[in-house]
Amino acid sequence: MKRLHLFCLLLCIALTAGASPVKGLIERVAPGSSGKFIIEQKPSSGIDFFELDQKGEKIVIRGNNPVSIAAGLNWYLKYYAGIHLSWNKMTAELPGVLPPVTRKERHETASVYRYDLNYCTFSYTMAFWDWARWEQELDWMALHGINLSLALVGTDAVWRNMLSKLGYSKEEVNEFVAGPAFQAWWLMNNLEGWGGPNTDSWYEDRIALQKRILKRMREYGIHPVLPGYSGMLPHNAKEKLGVNVSDPGTWCGYNRPAFLQPTDTRFGEIAALYYEEMNRLYGKADFYSMDPFHEGGKVAGVNLDAAGQAIWQAMKKNSRNSVWVVQAWGANPRAQMIKNVPRGDMLVLDLYSESRPQWGEPESSWYRENGFDGHQWLYCMLLNYGGNVGLHGKMQHVIDAYYKASRSSFGNTLKGVGMTMEGSENNPVMYELLCELPWRPSTFSKDEWLEGYIAARYGKCTPRLREAWVLLGNSIYNCPPRSTQQGTHESIFCARPSLKAYQASSWSEMSDYYRPQDVIRAAGLFLEEAGQFKGNDNFEYDLVDITRQAVAEKGRLIYKVIQASYEAGDKPLLRQASDRFLELLLLQDRLLATRPEFKVGRWIEQARNLGHTPAEKDWLEWNARVQITTWGNRTASDRGGLRDYAHKEWNGLLKDFYYLRWKTWLDRLNDLPDRDPASSIDYYSLEEPWTLRHDTYSSTKEGDCVETAKAVQRQLFSPEETTHIN
Structure with a gap:
């Protein structure tokens, strides 16, 4: 007893x-x-x-x-x-x-895993988060059923310690490890050193933060996915260590790190040293992420089967029950690399399931006939690229494609869902939808689901809000299933100006798949409901976000007038449209000042707050400013195509960065030159000075968002505007 x-x-x-x-x-x-x-x-x-x-x-x-x-x-x-x-x-x-x-x-859910985060999220959104912000995010993860998450913070300290033990000096380590805003691409073997050198205090702060993150994750039962060893070494490893390495080539103008050949006798030794440092700082894990040859890395001269075996064996030697987590992106993971990895020891993230599934969907442009060769996999939604701001989604398709995958012949190895966005803190409706899929036993319609979402998000569902969300759900959130558009329909305000400006980033692949008037109408419906929802934070956030999208749509319509009036040689209309365009850009800046989520000042403040000295604060601010504008140096920015990849339609950035570009171009265009003046403008020379500045931007809201939205919409539909521009 x-x-x-x-x-x-x-x-x-x-x-x-x-x-x-x-x-x-x-x-x-x-x-x-x-x-x-x-x-x-x-x-x-x-x-x-x-x-x-x-x-x-x-x-x-x-x-x-x-x-x-x-x-x-x-x-x-x-x-x-x-x-x-x-x-x-x-x-x-x-x-x-x-x-x-x-x-x-x-x-109940049959989804064994509900995964969160992309390498890029740690740079585009989380680069400068402190514990308070991380604690909120971990709570958000738990509330949304996440039980498996990438955990990259503090990996730079593992590499610092490991390389020091291999005989690298402090200066050599700093030439290899990337700075805070660019570590995602360093950890994916794309570049070395850009954004550094990191300070000693940065490393120590990251160690302390990661320990707190992992402690909370383990309390919740969220399995951390720690970065494992995939063969990456500094570019001079052959000379420094006497090892056999291959050259994976370049990435967007940056030299990639070297790849340690799996047949080299020191592969196991160096991998063990890496895991020893990882274990000492953060403990062992059941999941490790390794992505060699990411995004175009050369594999010439590499025995891919041997590489897979070397990476897998090193991981298992360190943690016998561990699983290799790998991203399916482009040609990765290479079939030859994963074919002999035991089933059950690999989990593949089908990173872009909503647009380019690789699990075995025949209609996909990235179709793999055999899927992932019997390995377990997750249906993932990427949705956001570069942390760009904008409404976007494939609402009904995400639902239908998930259940289609579940019922397919590859469904028996489907083990759950994943959020693999490059940047978060946007499009909450889409992430809410994805996180509910595992808990709903059968397919359903987006309109049916939106009824509940509206009532949950705002406390009640009114006829106008329902109409607004039906408009959004059938337009901007109804991107065609086969579209491979990389995230949001990018704002024209954020594009480098020219007579052929369309997308802001180099690889957007965007197309006009919805009627701008539907978004503008939805913004008007939200404003009509503002009186009874004033003070409701979710409503006011969405009011600003949807109105922002409407202003961006109007800006694109005005830009078309600029193009047409130039071609027609109509100088008065060209001047009128140019002034109207710049007016809208500044109007957007004023609107976004009313919410901290849309302010460059918040991003910069997060960065500076992590610094301990004025010099360290300035270095962190430079990381923050460069990433969202030029991204890299002149070569990477222009020839490598990285400029504006992480563009942000944010207050402060619109007024001081994008406005300068557009005014410079429009002033020259209004002289009606024989050719596009963009060809004579050195945009990088206009952009780089902003990255070097340290002027202060407010991080708190300025003005009342409802009253500002009213003023904005009055100007959007100004009766004085000519029929040409409307």
Whole structure:
């Protein structure tokens, strides 16, 4: 009897310990509210689940682990309490008595893994996050059912220590490790050193931050995916270490790091040294990410089968139960490299499932007849490139394609979903949709789903909001399934000016797939509802974002007038359209000043806050400014095509960076030259000075967003505007 009592006591303690992360989450989201919930962690037969129930006035949330319980909490908040926790607002005020669960509700998922993050996210969005921001993100992950996530922070310190042990000097290490805003592409073997050298305090701060991140992830039961060793070494490894390396070539104007040949006798030794440092700092993991030959890396002279075996064996020697996580992007992972890796020891992220699936979809432009050769894989949504700002999505297609993949002959190796965006904190509707797919047993319509989303996000669904979201869902969020457009329909304001300006970044592949008038109409409907939703943070964020999109659409329409009036030699109309275009650009800047999420000042402030000295703050600010504008030096920016890849339609950047480019070009165009004046403008010389400045930008909101949106829309539809421009 005593043994039974002791067992029950220990079980009770274990269950309480398992629930504590969720209690802490509730207290961070709604201080003082954890007592309104009863958290019950229950074992399950190998399947994740959550249940919603009621005991008295308290809401019961059951699940088999903290992440499942947190997902249940999020479901309750959305679909019972009308509270949507989002990147723009991760706190809420709960009512004194919570809305009851009148009948027990249960959701199960066959998705073993729900994955989060892309290498690029760590640079385009997270490069300068502190613990407070990371803590919010980890809560967001748990609430959205994420149980597997890339964890790159502090990997630079692993490399610093490892290379030091291999005999590299501090200066040599700094020539190899990239700076904070560019580490994603260094870790993917694309470049060396750009953005550095990193400071000693930077490395130590990253170590401390990563330890906190991993501690919270492990408390929740989120498996971290740590970067493993894939053969990367500094370009001079042959001379420095006497090892046999291959040259993977260049990437967008940058020399790639060397690749250590898998047949070299020191491969195992160097890999073991890497894992030793990783383990010492952050502990062992069950998942490691390795992506050799990423995005065009040369494989000539490399035995791909041997490379796969060397990488896999080094990982397994370090952590016997670990799994190799690899990104399916372009030609990667090479079939020869993965063919002899044991099934169950590799998990493939089908990085761009919504547009270029590689899992075996015959209609895909990246079709692989055999999928991933029997390896487990995840259906992933990339959606955002470069952290660009803009509404975009394939709402119904994402739903349909996921269930199609599940039912296909490759469905038995499909193990879940993943968010693999290059930049986050945008398009919340699409990420909310993807995260719900695993918990919904069968296909459904986007319009049906949007009803619940609207009520959850704003607290209620009104006829105008429904109409607005139907317009958006059938237009800008209804990108054609076969489109390979890289993210949002880019704002013309962010493009380098010319008579043929269309997209801002080099590889956008964008096309006109929706009617701009639908977006403009949706913005008007939102504004009509502003009176009854004033103060609702989610509503006001969306009001600004959708109005921003409408202004960008209007700017593109005016740009077409500029093109036509120039071709016609109509100088008065050309001047009028030019002035109107610049007016709209500055109007956009004024609108975006009302929300911190759309301010360059917030990005720069995040960067400077991580510095300990004025010099360190300036270096971090330079990283932040360069990434979102020129991206690289002149060669990488212009010849390499990287300029404006991470462009941002942000307050401050519009007024001081994009405006300069457009005014310079328009002033010359209005002289009606024989050829496009863009050919005579050295844009890089206009752009680089902004990256070197340290003028201050506000990071807090300026002005009332509703009143500003009203003023903006009055000017968008100004009755004085000529019919030519309308």
